[in-house]
Amino acid sequence: MSAHSPKSPGWLDWYQNPSEPAFRLPPGTIDTHCHVFGPQAEFPFAPERKYTPCDGGREQLFTLRDHLGISRNVVVQATCHGADNSAMVDAVEASGGRARGIATVRPDITSAELRRLDAAGVRGVRFNFLRRLVNTTPKDDLTTIAEKVAPLGWHVVLYFESADLPELEGYFGSLPTPLVVDHMGRPDVTEPVDGPQFAHFLRFVERNDVWVKVTCPERLSVTGPPALDGQRHAYADVVPFARRAVEEFPDLVLWGTDWPHPNLTDHMPDDGLLVDHVPQVAVTTEQQHKLLVGNPMRLYWPGEAV
Template identity: 35%
Template sequence: MTLPPDGLPPNPNPRKPAFSLPAGACDSHCHIYGPFARFPLPADRSFNPHEVPETALRAVHDRLGFARAVIVQSQGHGFDHGPVLAALRDHPGRYRAVALIRRTDSEETIAAFDAAGFCGVRFSFLPHLGGEPDLDLVREVIAKVKPFGWHVAIHVAGHDIVRHAPFIRSIDATVVVDHMARPPVAEGADGPATTMLRSLIDKGNIWAKISGADRLSKEGPPYRDAISIAASLVRHAPERIVWGSDWPHVNLHGPMPDDGELVDLLAQVVPDEAVRHRILVDNPKELFGFP
């Protein structure tokens, strides 16, 4: 039986941003699903996504002005990385990727992923994505990918960034905290979660993605209540910040964001054009190893 998708499909016609993105701009966090006739959804998925394959992602990026992207393997496809591997193979240089790796995955599997263009491994601590993982198993996987120089993506929410700060500090690799650690937006830029994230960034090997403003916001579009949190991270360490759309915004049940509006929000978060260039072009090239 085919189950209905969780949440809504992405906005099919995002507006063009009000400003032109720099050449080589990178969307550092997005996902793809399908086509399901070629890549059926596996039984071990944690939710049911809409069918939005690489062709749909590329059309959105071409409209918005992104030349590069980092595709994050989603638990909607479980551990079947087929769609992402195909995107990497068919568009070399345009995409890099982040994998989901198990302790049972062989060194040969990880080496093949690395050769294809994967450059990171992700761990989610959110209940609807499987809950908090066993940290000993996480450490085993980090040790597996360490010889390949991959970064470690951490997906936490609320005050979990505070609770897991000792573990995050202990990671002997480059760390990327997804979606600004999804802090409670009402606490603002000086709340415990964002204050801790800035402290972690000070360690030197820890980065943050200013993405997911639509998930943080309580006001809704144009998400101005999330600006102060993102802007505080940019002011604190612009050299370790990247931006992501989070397209196609899975598991959202309210109005879907307009991705052009999310890009325009970046101009408010980062009004300085040179700093935007760093966040959209220079930093992703360094962090993800684009050619």
């Protein structure tokens, strides 16, 4: 692979000039879902990747963090880097204690390597079940990984489509770690929020005490980003789903930006608007504090002061 592979055709770069949010995030806010891409010259992308992104490194991530009023980050390994966690670990280690990491690892990873990742600030692994992003997801291999990371107190982050949950939930429930679900399990927001699909997801959360990321309205929305009321309220079709998750599971919900927003095809979100989405889904001060500060602190910095 050349040092500088061209971006995938039609790739949308992250928004260069995010607006100033109207909503002021509470002190201690944690972005629990963001990534770093390269930079490619320093951290080459994996040969087996499904996409080639633009660069979006730690400096740009930390600049966005400070602009939005975020205090800490959880950097999730991007699929374009495969199981080479170097870029993610570099960002976590450069944060001065203000970041944690979620890794991608192979089943043959050694205990020594897991301890090294743990010392660097990694607190979980991600299992990806989206066929468009990974070729296969062999459950035996994933079970082996979960059994290796469980003694460290790590959790497993699950990324799947809501339509696939009935097929997968038995396997998920067998894993020996806490579970965190990305993007509310990607509900179909054209279906009723009270419909059987989302109700099934909520009961899965309830039965298994699953942490839920109420993230990526820009990825789930069908109506798109325009504000419908003349204010900074975008992605209105996602609001009922996220609000339901926050109301039913106020102590298990998490928030994040998903910067630099991989694999979007129709628009690139203004991260300032994503912050202004928060009070639409967490409507009380107590809900907002749990979503943004209290819950992620318990999961990623247990026992530490904000």
